[in-house]
Amino acid sequence: MRTSILLGATAALTLAASPLAVATASPVPAASPTATSATTATTATTGAYTSVRPARILDTRSKNGVTTTSPVGPGATVSLQVSGRGGVPASGVSAVVLNLTAVNPTAAGYLAAYPAGRAFPGTSSVNFGKGGTRANLVTVPLGSGGKLSIRNATGSTHVLADVTGYYLSGSTTATAGSYGSYQRFEPFRAVDTRTAEWGKSPLPSGKYLTVPLDIGPEYSLHVKAVAVNITSVAPTAPGYLTAWAGDSDNRPGTSTVNYLPKQTTPNMAVVPVRTCTDCADYPVKAFDIDNVSKGSSHVIVDVVGFFDDDTSGLGLRFKSIDPKRIVDTRVGKGMTKLGAGQTKTVATPSTVAGPDTGAIVANVTGVLPTADTYLTLWSSLSGVPRPAVSNLNPAKGTIAASMAMVGVASTNAFKVFNGSGSTDVIIDVTGTMEYYEATPAPGARRSVAAEREQSGGLTARVPSGGRAQTR
Structure with missing residues (x-):
C-alpha cells in the first residue's frame, strides 16, 4: 500500500524559488511552446518517442544484463543488450533513454555510455565520487545488435541501468498513437x-x-x-x-x-x-x-x-548522433570558463545541428566550481528570458553532470548561466531534436517553432487538500 501526501493546494504553480547547489564529486575524461492542433495525421515514425514503464535492464549486483555479480573494473566495458528487453522492441529503435547509476564506486570516476561497436568517444555519462550512489539520465544511440557499451574509467563500481523509453527508427511498424513528438x-x-x-x-x-x-x-x-x-x-x-x-x-x-x-x-x-x-x-x-x-x-x-x-502532427523528433563534445572550457573549446552571475552563448557546431534543429540533447558537466553554484541552459532566441530553474547544481570543488534538453535559436545557439563562483563546463551532445511536420511546408518549421516558444508554457495544477491519503 502506498501513501500519498498532498503538500499544499493552489490553483496554479508559477515560477518560484531560487536554484540550488548540490554536493557531489568525480573526475571527467580528457577531451578527445505549447502544441497546436492539426488535422493531418502523422504517419512517419523516424525519431518519434515511445515511453515504457521504467524497467531495470542492468544490475551488476544480481546478474541482470551480465553473467557475474562482480563490479565493473577500471577500464572495463560492459556490453549491454538493450533491444528486446524492458519494453524496448527487438528492432526499429534508434536510441534509448535510461537512468544510469554507479553504486559504491571504490574511486572517483565516471561511466561513459555509447553505441556498441563504436570507439570510445571521449565523453562521460555519469560522474561520481568514491562511495555512495550517483545516477544520471542518458540518451544513447543503439549500436550493433541493439547493444550499448558502458565503460568505467577508474576503480571498480556496480552499475545499474533503468530504461524509461526509446526513439524509433524509420523501419518500424509501430501503431499510431503509441509514439509521439x-x-x-x-x-x-x-x-x-x-x-x-x-x-x-x-x-x-x-x-x-x-x-x-x-x-x-x-x-x-x-x-x-x-x-x-x-x-x-x-x-x-x-x-x-x-x-x-x-x-x-x-x-x-x-x-x-x-x-x-x-x-x-x-x-x-x-x-x-x-x-x-x-x-x-x-x-x-x-x-x-x-x-x-x-x-x-x-x-x-x-x-x-x-x-x-502525435495528434498535432507538429513537434520535434530525435536525430541520433555519436556522442560529441562541443564545449570544454578547460581547453577553450566552445566557450571559456564562467564567472559568478555570468551568461555566455554557445554556438552549436554545424556538424551537430542543422537548419531544422530545435533542441540538443546533451550531458552537461560542471567542473570544480569555486563556490556552491547552479547552471541554467536555455535558448538564445531573442526576447526569451533566463528561466528560474536549474539544470545542474555542482557544489564547491566537485564535478557533477546532468542530462539537459536545451532549446536553440534559429542560429542553433543557446545560453549558459552560472550562479556563483567560477566554474569550468563540459557539454557532450548525444543527439538533436529536429522540427517535424506531418505535411512539411518548406521554410515553415522554424517560424512555427519560434512562435510556439514565445507563446508561453504549461500550467501545473495540484489537487485541493493538504492531507495524507492511502490507496
Missing part, C-alpha cells in the same frame, strides 16, 4: 516543497507526491510523457526518489534520484504519465514521485517539455 516551451518550476504553496514541508519517508500537468482541455489527454528535472533537497537519510506514472500500487523497482543525507542532488527524467480525473476541472495527465528512504526530503520539479501522441 517532443513539445518544448520555456522551462518552469512546478513543485518546490520548501515554499508556502507546498506547506514548506518535505516529502516524508514512504510517501509519494502527485504532480498533475494541465495543458488545457483540448490537449492535456494527448500527453504521453513529461521531461522534468527532479531535485532532492536536504534529505535526512540516504535513499532515492522514483518518478513513474503512479497508475497502480505496484511501483517499479527502479530509481530516479539517488541521494545522501544533507546533500542536494538533481537528475533529469522523462516520466510516463497517467490520466487524473480529479486533479483539475477536466481530466489531465499526472505522475508520482515516491520517497524511498527512512528519512524525509524536500522535492523540486522543473518542467522542460513533454512528449505527445
Whole structure:
C-alpha cells in the first residue's frame, strides 16, 4: 500500500524559488511552446518517442544484463543488450533513454555510455565520487545488435541501468498513437516543497507526491510523457526518489534520484504519465514521485517539455548522433570558463545541428566550481528570458553532470548561466531534436517553432487538500 501526501493546494504553480547547489564529486575524461492542433495525421515514425514503464535492464549486483555479480573494473566495458528487453522492441529503435547509476564506486570516476561497436568517444555519462550512489539520465544511440557499451574509467563500481523509453527508427511498424513528438516551451518550476504553496514541508519517508500537468482541455489527454528535472533537497537519510506514472500500487523497482543525507542532488527524467480525473476541472495527465528512504526530503520539479501522441502532427523528433563534445572550457573549446552571475552563448557546431534543429540533447558537466553554484541552459532566441530553474547544481570543488534538453535559436545557439563562483563546463551532445511536420511546408518549421516558444508554457495544477491519503 502506498501513501500519498498532498503538500499544499493552489490553483496554479508559477515560477518560484531560487536554484540550488548540490554536493557531489568525480573526475571527467580528457577531451578527445505549447502544441497546436492539426488535422493531418502523422504517419512517419523516424525519431518519434515511445515511453515504457521504467524497467531495470542492468544490475551488476544480481546478474541482470551480465553473467557475474562482480563490479565493473577500471577500464572495463560492459556490453549491454538493450533491444528486446524492458519494453524496448527487438528492432526499429534508434536510441534509448535510461537512468544510469554507479553504486559504491571504490574511486572517483565516471561511466561513459555509447553505441556498441563504436570507439570510445571521449565523453562521460555519469560522474561520481568514491562511495555512495550517483545516477544520471542518458540518451544513447543503439549500436550493433541493439547493444550499448558502458565503460568505467577508474576503480571498480556496480552499475545499474533503468530504461524509461526509446526513439524509433524509420523501419518500424509501430501503431499510431503509441509514439509521439517532443513539445518544448520555456522551462518552469512546478513543485518546490520548501515554499508556502507546498506547506514548506518535505516529502516524508514512504510517501509519494502527485504532480498533475494541465495543458488545457483540448490537449492535456494527448500527453504521453513529461521531461522534468527532479531535485532532492536536504534529505535526512540516504535513499532515492522514483518518478513513474503512479497508475497502480505496484511501483517499479527502479530509481530516479539517488541521494545522501544533507546533500542536494538533481537528475533529469522523462516520466510516463497517467490520466487524473480529479486533479483539475477536466481530466489531465499526472505522475508520482515516491520517497524511498527512512528519512524525509524536500522535492523540486522543473518542467522542460513533454512528449505527445502525435495528434498535432507538429513537434520535434530525435536525430541520433555519436556522442560529441562541443564545449570544454578547460581547453577553450566552445566557450571559456564562467564567472559568478555570468551568461555566455554557445554556438552549436554545424556538424551537430542543422537548419531544422530545435533542441540538443546533451550531458552537461560542471567542473570544480569555486563556490556552491547552479547552471541554467536555455535558448538564445531573442526576447526569451533566463528561466528560474536549474539544470545542474555542482557544489564547491566537485564535478557533477546532468542530462539537459536545451532549446536553440534559429542560429542553433543557446545560453549558459552560472550562479556563483567560477566554474569550468563540459557539454557532450548525444543527439538533436529536429522540427517535424506531418505535411512539411518548406521554410515553415522554424517560424512555427519560434512562435510556439514565445507563446508561453504549461500550467501545473495540484489537487485541493493538504492531507495524507492511502490507496
